[in-house]
Each structure stands twice: as structure tokens, then as C-alpha cells.
Amino acid sequence: MSSPDQSTVTTWAKLLRAHTKAFASVEAALKAAQMPTLAWYDVLLELERSDKDGVRPFELQAELLLPQYGMSRLLDRMERAGYVRRVSCSDDGRGQSLFITPAGIEIRKKMWTIYGPAIQKAIGDKLSPPDIRKLADMLAALLE
Amino acid sequence: MSSPDQSTVTTWAKLLRAHTKAFASVEAALKAAQMPTLAWYDVLLELERSDKDGVRPFELQAELLLPQYGMSRLLDRMERAGYVRRVSCSDDGRGQSLFITPAGIEIRKKMWTIYGPAIQKAIGDKLSPPDIRKLADMLAALLE
DNA sequence: TAATTATAAATGCAATTGCATTGACATTCA
DNA sequence: TGAATGTCAATGCAATTGCATTTATAATTA
Numbered sequence: 001m002s003s004p005d006q007s008t009v010t011t012w013a014k015l016l017r018a019h020t021k022a023f024a025s026v027e028a029a030l031k032a033a034q035m036p037t038l039a040w041y042d043v044l045l046e047l048e049r050s051d052k053d054g055v056r057p058f059e060l061q062a063e064l065l066l067p068q069y070g071m072s073r074l075l076d077r078m079e080r081a082g083y084v085r086r087v088s089c090s091d092d093g094r095g096q097s098l099f100i101t102p103a104g105i106e107i108r109k110k111m112w113t114i115y116g117p118a119i120q121k122a123i124g125d126k127l128s129p130p131d132i133r134k135l136a137d138m139l140a141a142l143l144e
Numbered sequence: 145m146s147s148p149d150q151s152t153v154t155t156w157a158k159l160l161r162a163h164t165k166a167f168a169s170v171e172a173a174l175k176a177a178q179m180p181t182l183a184w185y186d187v188l189l190e191l192e193r194s195d196k197d198g199v200r201p202f203e204l205q206a207e208l209l210l211p212q213y214g215m216s217r218l219l220d221r222m223e224r225a226g227y228v229r230r231v232s233c234s235d236d237g238r239g240q241s242l243f244i245t246p247a248g249i250e251i252r253k254k255m256w257t258i259y260g261p262a263i264q265k266a267i268g269d270k271l272s273p274p275d276i277r278k279l280a281d282m283l284a285a286l287l288e
Numbered sequence: 289t290a291a292t293t294a295t296a297a298a299t300g301c302a303a304t305t306g307c308a309t310t311g312a313c314a315t316t317c318a
Numbered sequence: 319t320g321a322a323t324g325t326c327a328a329t330g331c332a333a334t335t336g337c338a339t340t341t342a343t344a345a346t347t348a
């Protein structure tokens with residue numbers, strides 16, 4: 001219930017701005033290269049990592065912090081684009097399993113050629129290696 | 145053009161997640177209290193701070209990092225809600241000056257009673273005071 | 289096991305956002 | 319000056335998002 005002190009407010013403000021700036025620069029780089037957005041990348045990467053038996057949409061929602069309907073519609077678009085396959089689930093009649101397609105694997109790789117350097121520019125070039133690790137630790141503390 | 149190393153990617157990922165989590169928790173608190181969003185707060189605060197001769201929409205866009213049409217429509221809604229006034233500009237026939245209304249001042253104050261404690265919970269309670277200051281400095285480095 | 293409750297995913301509709309363009313002035317400079 | 323260019327702000331239209339609800343199936347429990 002207590003009010004934040006000045007340094008807390010400052011940190012909050014800088015978190016918002018740093019995120020907005022970094023995020024916008026990365027999204028802009030992808031858009032300039034006519035590629036899908038970061039949300040698509042996240043889905044593709046998750047699917048690629050656990051390709052074996054597929055991933056359930058509700059797991060992906062939880063992992064990527066999207067609302068249920070948001071994930072449902074994101075998958076609509078990605079399926080239409082040919083990057084994911086939805087297969088109805090054998091052991092749960094309500095659900096489905098998701099798989100990445102070859103085209104999905106390919107576009108994720110292509111995206112990384114833009115995404116990686118954009119991250120480097122937004123983060124890697126701005127801080128020393130020790131500070132980068134320290135920043136990660138502090139941000140991690142916000143996640144607990 | 146170069147690829148980021150592992151620690152840079154980790155920091156990027158944590159920046160996204162920390163922002164998403166903190167932002168969502170604060171927005172949720174405001175919504176639970178039936179109050180406007182953070183974007184409204186930002187506009188109200190800017191207007192309150194420079195109440196003297198008003199603020200131009202294009203200045204506000206730049207400050208708040210919103211697209212031009214986004215600001216135009218945000219102001220539509222805030223004007224309809226009675227929180228801001230748009231006055232056509234005497235010295236520039238293309239534009240207008242923005243002013244906060246008494247109702248706007250009031251709602252901003254009310255919002256802070258929710259917003260402040262929500263920031264405290266999301267940031268202030270998670271790190272020691274020295275770390276909070278250090279985090280601000282590192283995030284500031286990302287803004288340069 | 290039948291009824292109740294919970295979970296997975298989709299969807300209708302309204303609100304918001306993004307994109308491209310327009311309208312109205314200002315500024316520049318030939 | 320006045321034609322060309324630049325800037326401020328609004329807007330039509332399509333895409334996306336948010337909310338509430340629905341449909342379908344699972345899990346629980348009386």
C-alpha cells in the first residue's frame with residue numbers, strides 16, 4: 001500500500017522508456033526487412049525447441065504471457081501463413097498440438113539474421129559485458 | 145551487423161519479461177480500480193507540469209513516444225471524458241494547445257493512489273535501494 | 289454414473305491501432 | 319511574391335485487440 005520513493009519512480013520510468021525504445025528499434029528492423037513480428041518469432045522458437053510431441057496452445061499462452069484469445073488468433077494467422085500446423089490432440093479432445101512447419105523453421109532463421117544484430121545494437125553495444133550481466137540479474141529480481 | 149552473445153540475449157529476454165510483468169501488474173491495478181490506463185496518466189502529468197501556456201500535441205507525441213495518429217485519438221477520448229481541453233493555437237493556425245481540466249487534475253491524483261503503490265510493489269519491493277539506483281543507471285545507458 | 293464444475297479453444301462484437309492519405313497552414317527559396 | 323516543400327493534425331479503412339460468451343470435452347463429486 002505504500003508509496004514509492006523517488007528512486008523507485010525513476011527506475012520505473014526508465015524501465016518503461018528503455019523497453020519502449022529497444023522494442024521499437026527491434027520491431028522496426030524486422031518490419032523494414034518485411035518480416036513478421038517478435039510475437040511470431042517467440043512462437044516459432046518455442047515450437048522449434050520442443051518439436052518432438054508438439055506444444056499445446058495453453059502452454060504457449062502461459063509461457064509467452066498472452067491472453068487466450070490472443071494466442072488463438074495469433075495461431076490463426078501463423079497457420080494461414082503456413083508457419084505452424086494445428087493437430088487435434090489424441091489424448092485431450094478439447095485441445096490441439098502445435099508444430100512448426102519447414103517454412104516456419106526457415107523464416108525463424110531468416111528473422112534471426114535481423115533480430116540478432118538488432119538486439120546487439122539495442123543492448124550489447126550500450127553496456128560493458130559485466131554490466132550486461134548485472135542488468136540481467138537485476139531484471140531477473142523483478143520477475144520473482 | 146554482429147550477432148549478440150549469450151549474455152546480451154539473456155538480458156534482452158529479461159528486459160522484455162520484466163517489462164511485461166511490471167507493466168501488466170500496474171495496468172491491472174488501475175483497471176481493477178476502474179481507472180484510465182497509464183497512457184492517460186502520462187498525458188495528464190505532462191499537461192499538469194506545463195500548465196502555463198499549454199502543450200502542443202506534437203510535443204507530447206515526441207515525449208511519450210506515440211505515433212501521431214495515436215496521440216490524436218488518445219486526445220479525442222480524453223477530451224470526450226472531460227480531462228483535457230484542445231484550444232486552437234493563436235500563433236500557428238495548423239495546431240492546437242492542450243490543457244488539463246480540473247476533472248483531469250482530480251483523476252490524475254486519484255490514479256496516483258493506485259499507481260504509486262503498484263510501482264512500489266513491482267519495483268521498490270523487489271530490490272535493495274542501492275540496486276534500484278543501479279538499475280536505473282543501467283537502463284538509462286540503454287537510452288543513449 | 290449422472291450432475292456439477294473446470295478447462296481448452298474459438299468467436300461475435302465493440303474498441304483500438306496501423307497505414308496511408310488528406311486538409312489546412314507555414315516555411316523556404318527562386 | 320508565389321510555387322514548391324514541409325509540418326501539424328485528423329480521418330477512412332483494414333487489421334488487431336479486448337471482452338464476454340460459447341462450444342466442446344475432462345475431471346470431480348454426490
